[in-house]
């Protein structure tokens with residue numbers, strides 16, 4: 001990954017979420033404004049609208065708390081939406097927010113196929129109704145050596161997988177980001193091999209910690225974080241999660257993935273967070289927690305990002321120096 005010198009967000013730049021929201025123009029369009037006036041955003045109506053809808057900022061209804069959440073303090077909304085990796089828009093961390101503002105997330109369909117007995121295509125609003133939405137406050141560790149705590153809203157990926165009834169020969173799942181060069185400027189350049197693809201082994205995909213996220217901080221997912229649908233696998237480096245998913249396919253062999261094709265020795269297929277396996281160009285022993293402040297000491301990186309109790313058994317008998 002392109003690595004720049006660590007440039008933290010200065011404490012003076014950080015505002016509370018309510019301050020930020022009051023300054024931020026988060027509702028546009030007459031329909032949305034009218035719905036808001038009527039006493040709360042009617043999400044369903046907004047989403048059924050086939051026109052371009054700016055759904056970000058809308059509260060998600062009926063979100064339950066999850067036992068899988070960390071009690072660590074979540075990173076501010078400001079940082080989660082302004083310090084991002086979204087190479088389709090920019091390789092800079094601060095630019096994707098602005099560049100993704102008008103990204104169209106409606107209409108949006110997700111295609112599920114490959115080695116399954118029940119392939120299906122669903123529009124995003126139906127995907128969001130596949131299961132109860134949960135708040136999952138997870139640690140997020142980027143392979144570049146920084147981390148956040150993100151209060152995602154989503155549901156277990158297993159709910160979608162079960163509906164597709166994979167065949168027994170399905171051993172892997174691949175996730176594909178939308179290819180929309182007219183909306184994503186860097187897809188006109190060979191920054192990565194587009195579209196962005198990531199993959200998981202079936203047991204990793206079925207693990208209860210693995211989620212499809214549709215929101216964060218109780219609201220519809222901001223475009224910059226991968227709206228309308230992205231995966232989150234909290235014990236792996238951040239790039240294993242795929243933003244703006246349009247296709248999920250089941251395969252019998254390890255799917256080729258974007259970062260692995262770019263530099264296989266640097267970005268392995270597994271990419272489990274592992275402080276004992278250095279990246280060829282830097283140590284993975286510590287991490288900079290975004291929001292800690294520029295002068296704060298780095299934190300120790302935890303094996304499996306601290307989720308070892310839940311996931312270590314998936315890798316029993318595997319040499320984690322070899323399968324990284």
Ligand SMILES: Nc1nc2c(c(=O)[nH]1)N[C@H]1C(S)=C(S)[C@@H](COP(=O)(O)O)O[C@H]1N2
Pocket residue numbers: 080083084085086087088140141142143177196224225226237238239240241242243244
């Ligand atoms: N399509 C797509 N998905 C992506 C990326 C990307 O550039 N494009 N970046 C990855 C990386 S490196 C990280 S750390 C996370 C960042 O997610 P966030 O911006 O929501 O924190 O998204 C991952 N998923």
Ligand SMILES: [Mo]
Pocket residue numbers: 085141142143144237238239
């Ligand atoms: Mo990352």
